[in-house]
Amino acid sequence: MSRRVSMRLLPQALLLIAGACVAPSVFAQDLLIRNATVHTAAARGSLAHSDVLVQGGVIRAVGPGLSAPAGVAVVEAAGKPLTPALFGGITDIGIEEVSGESATVDSTLKLEEQPLRPEFDVTLAFNPDSVLIPVARLDGIGFTVLGANTGGGFIAGQGGVMRLDGSADPVGPLALFIRLGASGAELTGSSRAAQWMLLEQMVSEARGRVPADSPHALLTPAGRATLARYLAGQGRIVVQVDRAADIRQLLRWAGREKVKIAIAGGAEAWRLAPQLAQAGVPVFVDGLGNLPSSFDQLGATLQNAARLKAAGVQVSFAQRDDASHNARKMRQLAGNAVANGLPWDDGLAGLTRVPAQALGVGDRLGTIEPGKLADLVLWEGDPLDVGHYAEQVWLGGRAMPMRSRQTELRDRYQAPASSEPRAYSR
Structure with missing residues (x-):
């Protein structure tokens, strides 16, 4: 692609990057998060090998061995921690x-x-x-x-x-x-x-x-x-x-x-x-x-x-x-x-x-209980240890894009060098 064409397309590319950084998913997702260590932050405490059913953006059930209704996506947590979304x-x-x-x-x-x-x-x-x-x-x-x-x-x-x-x-x-x-x-x-x-x-x-x-x-x-x-x-x-x-x-x-x-x-x-x-x-x-x-x-x-x-x-x-x-x-x-x-x-x-x-x-907000908004985080490890990270965030049952302006810049400048300057090739 010529440098002239790339310059013409650059504003559109930047808009796409910006949109990816800030726009959440449009539709709530019905899903079953299976086999997680569910830290409810409520009276039930932490539940090993438990499931969380989300429908219509709301938590419908929490417990072991839940069945996924027809059309509900299943997320295999493999025992990883699941918590309510955190307070900033x-x-x-x-x-x-x-x-x-x-x-x-x-x-x-x-x-x-x-x-x-x-x-x-x-x-x-x-x-x-x-x-x-x-x-x-x-x-x-x-x-x-x-x-x-x-x-x-x-x-x-x-x-x-x-x-x-x-x-x-x-x-x-x-x-x-x-x-x-x-x-x-x-x-x-x-x-x-x-x-x-x-x-x-x-x-x-x-x-x-x-x-x-x-x-x-x-x-x-x-x-x-x-x-x-x-x-x-x-x-x-x-x-x-x-x-x-x-x-x-x-x-x-x-x-x-x-x-x-x-x-x-x-x-x-x-x-x-x-x-x-x-x-x-x-x-x-x-x-x-x-x-x-x-x-x-x-x-x-x-x-x-x-x-x-x-x-x-x-x-x-x-x-x-x-x-x-x-x-x-x-x-x-x-x-x-x-x-x-x-x-x-x-x-x-x-x-x-x-x-x-x-x-x-x-x-x-604030707990994993039936009737609460499905604001959830699946973690790679202990959420109170900054050496671990969030694998996926759902807000109201919507899977949030796990990227930001910072990750977009990281990926851009870690990309292999090309014959064009970065401003033109990305």
């Missing part, structure tokens, strides 16, 4: 492409006037064709929660759970994201004490104790209505906080206002493990958090997750840095927590059942 953490997947390019980042609101806008909803900017989605899916990740990031105010805004199957809309209720402690102090008059003062005023406004036309109002009418929903228990407030003293104040505030909270980060959460367990507060910990990176994390320890779970706290995981581009590290976080005392089953639950339940989508 609190990320910007689909609302951030390149963190250094502001035009591709939609997770942060920065307003000079009335910067406290709980009504800000980052899911409205979600791009289901993001190139980050297939990269995450390759590591068995099937859902994530989009987290609003603090910009002009310590009340960041709302986010929601997104399935990485090409869907454009969140599943389940939204969550409100707040940052407390030293990292939020610069947004609250350089004092963490002011955070509680401002929260008190916002609660008073949302509960109608401050006139809507007050010249000192912090919230817009939409912001009042949004915060009022969370104060009524309609959705969870996810609080980024680390220091034990701040967590103690948070528990008192949440108990007084009767709101549902979760903690993200929680470097010193283990110091208040009994109180967190009693209050039913799930904690999304950094499983790699060991040495303090700030004065709020002096009590950081790799045994954080194990100590919390031993006290009865529901533990999941979240990364601190570059979570969107490195969602694959979630397995490493869980694996390190297991290496430091967290039971293996609880490590898997922290990537599946616990976040699904904490974020209000446990009726659909």
